[in-house]
């Protein structure tokens with residue numbers, strides 16, 4: 081057995097249908113008394129409903145979270161935080177809202193509660209990505225990790241089937257790269273395998289019936305595991321490529337992950353046999369290698385399968401390949417510019433991975 085290091089990240093998770101009812105207890109348990117509720121503009125009503133539920137435990141509401149955590153939005157939110165005298169944040173939403181809570185915690189060290197409503201998994205990681213004047217910086221620090229997370233699958237019922245599918249594939253990508261991470265360990269690999277298993281089974285059921293409570297629960301459970309994997313071990317070529325593609329062409333986050341993943345899995349498969357065996361088990365009944373099955377899963381749930389279809393320009397393929405090899409980073413299979421270019425070209429056209 082290979083030697084390993086395992087380090088548990090300290091966060092409390094309350095999971096289950098109706099667990100929102102326990103939110104007030106969680107606020108008290110954190111030892112805080114006046115939370116600032118955070119949300120995106122479209123989720124303001126949901127956040128208001130939760131604020132009413134919490135009553136005097138709420139100092140105020142800031143419903144201005146947006147994608148990519150721009151620092152000027154964080155500054156505005158910090159102003160509201162000071163005005164209201166809040167002593168903690170409560171993020172209600174997906175990765176964008178959680179990102180804002182993390183950006184506030186990084187600057188103030190105030191405790192964070194998160195109520196996730198997508199499958200992005202940011203709530204389980206000590207990672208913060210922020211943008212200032214269009215430039216993205218990423219940092220990792222314990223202060224960024226939310227203290228408590230309340231997962232109530234009921235809040236995901238409103239996530240449209242299309243967003244559920246891409247968000248779920250985004251989560252699967254965290255687990256896949258965790259399975260072949262250089263610093264992988266047996267516990268994180270167990271979480272990764274079960275995360276993929278839960279999501280691969282739940283996503284088609286959700287697309288068939290977005291109100292399927294059991295599938296919604298399974299998917300959020302899978303998202304939790306996949307987020308924990310992202311927080312625990314290092315990522316590789318897939319996350320690097322998605323970062324480059326998203327940043328260079330302003331492509332949508334979850335959709336980019338959904339398109340690229342099968343191609344990276346096909347590329348890395350020869351160098352990661354144990355990860356492929358775990359994926360094979362996790363993807364359940366089906367024929368073909370894991371890359372093809374992930375491609376089929378994406379098609380089955382109606383996710384995009386071509387970068388061209390989500391807004392990447394054809395003349396961007398070479399630029400993306402240049403950027404993807406500009407700085408060296410670890411990947412289970414060594415690669416050069418030609419290999420990355422071929423991979424991006426295949427993902428651009430939406431070809432089946434090979």
Ligand code: NAD
Pocket residue numbers: 120121122123146147148149173174175176177179197198199200201202203205206207208209235236237238239240243247310333334
């Ligand atoms: P998001 O938070 O931007 O949400 C997408 C849209 O869906 C928003 O308009 C939101 O209001 C809406 N929405 C969310 N939940 C909903 C629900 N239940 N019902 C109806 N509408 C809902 O998208 P995301 O994919 O959750 O997060 C993406 C962002 O998170 C990216 O910026 C990404 O970089 C970041 N992220 C960070 C980490 C990390 O560890 N730092 C991990 C994963 C993702």
